[in-house]
Amino acid sequence: MAKKAGGQGESIGGYFRKLFVxxxxxxxxxxNSHVLGRWLEDHPGHREVPLNVKQNMAxxxxxxxxxxxxxxxxxxxxxxAQGMQxxxxxxxxxEALEERIDDCLTQAKNLDRxxxxxVINHLRTTRNQVVFIQGQ
Numbered sequence: 001m002a003k004k005a006g007g008q009g010e011s012i013g014g015y016f017r018k019l020f021v022x023x024x025x026x027x028x029x030x031x032n033s034h035v036l037g038r039w040l041e042d043h044p045g046h047r048e049v050p051l052n053v054k055q056n057m058a059x060x061x062x063x064x065x066x067x068x069x070x071x072x073x074x075x076x077x078x079x080x081a082q083g084m085q086x087x088x089x090x091x092x093x094x095e096a097l098e099e100r101i102d103d104c105l106t107q108a109k110n111l112d113r114x115x116x117x118x119v120i121n122h123l124r125t126t127r128n129q130v131v132f133i134q135g136q
Contacts, residue, residue, distance in 0.1 A: 012052070012053055012056040012057075013056050013059070013060050015039070015042075016035070016039075016056065016057045016060040016061070017060055017064070019035065019038065020060065020061065020064050026061075027061060027064055027065055027068065032054075032057060032058070032061070035057060035061075036049045036053075036054065036057065039053060039057070089133065091134055094130055094133060094134045095134070097130055098127060098130045098131060098134070101123055101126055101127040101130065102127060104123055105120060105123045105124065105127065108120050108123060
């Protein structure tokens with residue numbers, strides 16, 4: 001990890017890199033307010049975030065997002081080389097599908113749990129598979 005010019009503590013980029021590695025969900029968000037708020041909490045001597053810190057955070061976030069895309073593309077190439085077809089589904093559509101499956105699950109439970117137990121198990125399994133696909 002890079003060090004500050006004075007030789008003490010971690011660099012600004014190193015701080016944000018560690019934060020994004022510890023919380024990868026922060027890479028997906030558009031707003032940086034949570035990340036910058038965290039920086040202010042960790043640096044009590046500042047009342048507002050300096051411009052160079054904001055720029056450094058944006059650069060680190062951009063680089064880490066790009067690396068993630070490259071890793072995903074390499075994984076897709078490996079699957080294609082094995083003869084498997086790779087197709088990305090927009091997460092917005094998957095979220096809607098998950099909600100609809102949840103609605104079906106609720107309705108099946110409300111109708112008759114015992115008679116529809118087999119259907120309820122299938123719906124649960126299907127919903128879990130959709131959630132798994134969303135996480136990839």
